[in-house]
Amino acid sequence: MGNYTLEEKDSFTVLGFGTELKSDYTDYAGINKEKSDFWLEVQKDGRLDRLKAVAANDYIFAVNEAVNNKMMHYAGVMTDESLPDASRVIQFPKGEYLVVKGEAATAEELSNMLTGIAFGQALPEAKEVSYVGGPNTTVEMGKRNGLVFGEMWIPVVRS
Template identity: 75%
Template sequence: MAEYTLEEKESFTVLGLGIELKSDYTDYAGINKEKSDFWEAVKQDGRLNTLKALATNDYIFAVNEAVNNKMMHYAGVMSEATLPEEESRVIQFPKGFYLIVKGEALTAEELSNKLTGIAFGQVLPEEQNIAYVGGPNASVEMEQRNGLIYGEMWIPVVKK
């Protein structure tokens, strides 16, 4: 069983810039390519730096959320600020319990994929006392140490 914790968190807000994922939700290779291309674009065109300038801490969020029956993916930061851009979104994470999976990897993309796989592929299917009932979830890039990126996956859950 993967290592994880349950933590109670206060509600928080992430300011994100996003895209709609067009791949079928079972097409992991397609989804990962769309996410990878998106992250490359927001780094290259300066949008990620714009977000970082509005952040209340150094965390970088990769947020997944269903909005109006669309699979959305956002690059985000913790912030109370807003942006005028159409593709920006203020994402509310609810107060409550969160499944937290910790890990490290060589790149942010590898970290996000690894944590998502562990959380949704191992912990949630095996854990009988909690359930994910939807809402935004995020992999959070928190710091770099010893040449690796350290972070966590935060998934809001309810106790059964």
């Protein structure tokens, strides 16, 4: 159990702006490009700043969720407030989460690295729990020593 922990979390809500990912779920390069383009867009057009203005903390959430058989990706913040044009209010359940921590040069590198470790190594190793769907998220928590640090949170159930 070297690269992950299991943590109990209270339920929380993320308000976000989203986009549908059109690439095949096995096309990691295509998915990563779509996510990267989306993040550039929400930073440039001010949507990310509007989210930050209603956030309960400094965390930035990159949420992945299947909605109506579509792969959705959201830029979000933890908040109980709302914005009239936000795409979605995402409910994360109270319960156990597989957590992978890390740091990287950029938020995008952090998200890609944590997702790879979480789904490629940690979940296959975590025999005592299973991911049964629902939203998962990378959480950009801040910067230190010139690096972005954060975690990936995946809701799991005991196997």
